[in-house]
Amino acid sequence: MNIVVVFAHPSADSFGQAICSTAVTALESSGHNVSLLSLYQSHFAAAMSREEWLAYHGESPALDPDVKLHGELVRNADALVFIYPTWWSGLPSIMKGWLERVLVSGVAFHFNKKDKVRPSLKQVRHLVGISTYGSPHVYIALMNDNGRRIITRALRACTGWRTKRTWLGMYNMGNATSSELTAFLERVHKTMRELS
Amino acid sequence: MNVLLVFAHPNPASFSGALRDIVLSCAEKTACEIRQHDLYDTGFSAALSANEWSLHRSPPDTKPHLAEYYADLQWCDTIVFVYPTWWSGQPAIAKAWLDRVLANDVAWTFPDGAKRIHGNLKNVKRIVAITTHGSSKWVNALEGEAGKRTLSRGLRVLCSWRCRFTWLAMYGVDNSTRYERNKFTQQVEHRLMRMFHH
Numbered sequence: 001m002n003i004v005v006v007f008a009h010p011s012a013d014s015f016g017q018a019i020c021s022t023a024v025t026a027l028e029s030s031g032h033n034v035s036l037l038s039l040y041q042s043h044f045a046a047a048m049s050r051e052e053w054l055a056y057h058g059e060s061p062a063l064d065p066d067v068k069l070h071g072e073l074v075r076n077a078d079a080l081v082f083i084y085p086t087w088w089s090g091l092p093s094i095m096k097g098w099l100e101r102v103l104v105s106g107v108a109f110h111f112n113k114k115d116k117v118r119p120s121l122k123q124v125r126h127l128v129g130i131s132t133y134g135s136p137h138v139y140i141a142l143m144n145d146n147g148r149r150i151i152t153r154a155l156r157a158c159t160g161w162r163t164k165r166t167w168l169g170m171y172n173m174g175n176a177t178s179s180e181l182t183a184f185l186e187r188v189h190k191t192m193r194e195l196s
Numbered sequence: 197m198n199v200l201l202v203f204a205h206p207n208p209a210s211f212s213g214a215l216r217d218i219v220l221s222c223a224e225k226t227a228c229e230i231r232q233h234d235l236y237d238t239g240f241s242a243a244l245s246a247n248e249w250s251l252h253r254s255p256p257d258t259k260p261h262l263a264e265y266y267a268d269l270q271w272c273d274t275i276v277f278v279y280p281t282w283w284s285g286q287p288a289i290a291k292a293w294l295d296r297v298l299a300n301d302v303a304w305t306f307p308d309g310a311k312r313i314h315g316n317l318k319n320v321k322r323i324v325a326i327t328t329h330g331s332s333k334w335v336n337a338l339e340g341e342a343g344k345r346t347l348s349r350g351l352r353v354l355c356s357w358r359c360r361f362t363w364l365a366m367y368g369v370d371n372s373t374r375y376e377r378n379k380f381t382q383q384v385e386h387r388l389m390r391m392f393h394h
Contacts, residue, residue: 010246046242046288050206087244088294089350090285090342094243097288115370117331135312143349146285149340154284157339175311 001078001125003032003195008039008084008095015173015181019130020083022185026192027081035073039094042066046097057111061104070098071107079126079195082151086133090146099150108158117157124159126195127151130168130188137171166191197392199223200272201232204279204290208237211369211377215326216278218385226392231268235289242289244296256302265297269317274391276324277347281365284336285343294351303354315354323347323355324362324391326384333367362387 005024009016020038027034037044044066055061062068074080084095091099103109109117129151133140152165168191170176170184201219205212216234223230233240251258256266269275279290286294300306304313325347329336348361364387366372366380 010244010249012246040243040246046292047236048206048282048287050236053206053210088291088298088346090291090294090346092244093288093292093295096283096285096291097242099283100288103283139312143353144340144342144345146340146342146346146350149342150284154339154342157335174306 001032001195002073002076003027003034003079003081004073004077005034005036005081005083006039006095006098007036008092008098010040012041014085015170016083016085016132018185019132019170019188022188023081023083023130023192026189027195030193030195032195035077037070037073037098039098044094044098045101046094048097048100052101056104057115061106062102064101067101070102071104074102074107074121077124079128080124080155081128081130081192083130084147086131086140086145086147089140089143091150096150099155103155103158108155119158119160121159124163126164126166127156127159128166128168128191128195132170132173134173135171137169140169140171166195197226197228197274197394198272199228199230199274199276199392200268201230201276201278202235202290202293203232204235204277204287204293206236210280211328212278212280214381215328215384218381219276219278219326219388222385222388222392226389228392231272233265233268233293235293240289240293241296242292244292248296253300253306256299259299262297262299265293266299266302269297269302270319273319274322274324275320275351276326278326281327281329281336281343284339284341285346291346294346298351298354313354317355320355320359322360322362322391323352324364324388326364327366328369329365329367330370331368336367362391 007020024034062071084092105111109120112118156163203216279286304316306313352359364384
């Protein structure tokens with residue numbers, strides 16, 4: 001499968017980075033063709049510019065060459081994997097910006113004659129989210145897991161209702177022991193190796 | 197009233213820009229004190245940096261470049277957000293405001309032995325969100341209204357226990373008529389005037 005891994009973490013020696021390396025290694029060991037988009041490392045611009053906003057409803061909304069390239073990778077992907085720390089119950093801004101700038105019309109969806117959004121990513125068979133959370137699971141449930149909702153609901157509206165969803169959450173990071181962290185990495189490895 | 201306005205739209209001539217102008221004019225008419233964070237106009241950095249991340253648990257004076265934002269957040273009693281809803285949430289630059297400005301010992305504290313953070317914005321009595329959605333209300337309900345819940349739950353738990361949340365949202369703006377948009381701006385003005393008078 002062609003798999004696009006979108007990764008956001010500002011620190012190169014974080015647990016998030018360890019998750020990302022584990023996931024990519026496991027996917028490659030199963031023979032998948034992996035494209036890793038490391039947003040902080042590539043200095044991806046998070047905010048949609050005024051020019052992009054003006055072009056949004058036009059024929060060619062992607063203006064930046066990197067954004068176009070990411071869009072082409074997504075168009076050819078069979079699975080999308082998002083790896084990020086949950087901040088304020090949502091996606092880090094840089095990953096939210098990636099959705100806004102890369103998944104434009106012609107990539108993730110198209111506008112029909114009535115200017116309504118219709119899905120364009122029906123070839124994506126699997127959406128995967130792997131996230132770390134500072135708070136316990138119970139608290140996240142109370143606050144609402146908004147990052148997860150954006151990926152498993154808003155994005156799935158563009159991939160179609162047959163697309164499978166897998167979610168791996170490492171909760172309560174602040175009080176996690178090293179054996180819990182190791183166990184989570186093993187879970188990531190196993191799930192990614194068996195991804196279909 | 198002390199109002200902190202957080203505005204996120206790349207084009208001031210947009211409908212969101214017009215909504216922002218209404219907030220400013222209502223504050224002026226009612227003689228409210230208002231401070232504005234116009235995120236695009238001021239070139240606000242749209243991603244939490246590696247340095248800021250490493251100082252996550254450090255006191256606010258370790259991040260002097262954000263001092264003014266912290267001061268405004270602790271000064272206000274009402275926060276008004278004006279932004280377009282994209283991918284069912286705040287635009288990246290507005291999410292970055294949450295990620296960067298809601299800092300330790302400003303918006304929250306983490307006492308020793310606590311299981312989770314404690315809110316520290318007792319000064320904030322009301323959160324107002326004024327936003328537009330391209331798609332219809334039922335599509336947004338199906339997709340989970342992530343942006344709404346980020347503010348009404350995630351941010352509100354940091355504020356005063358009696359902090360109120362006001363959601364002024366226009367749905368289906370992509371296919372709206374001028375008449376519908378005018379009606380919405382009038383509703384927003386009416387609600388703000390009543391709010392700011394108290």
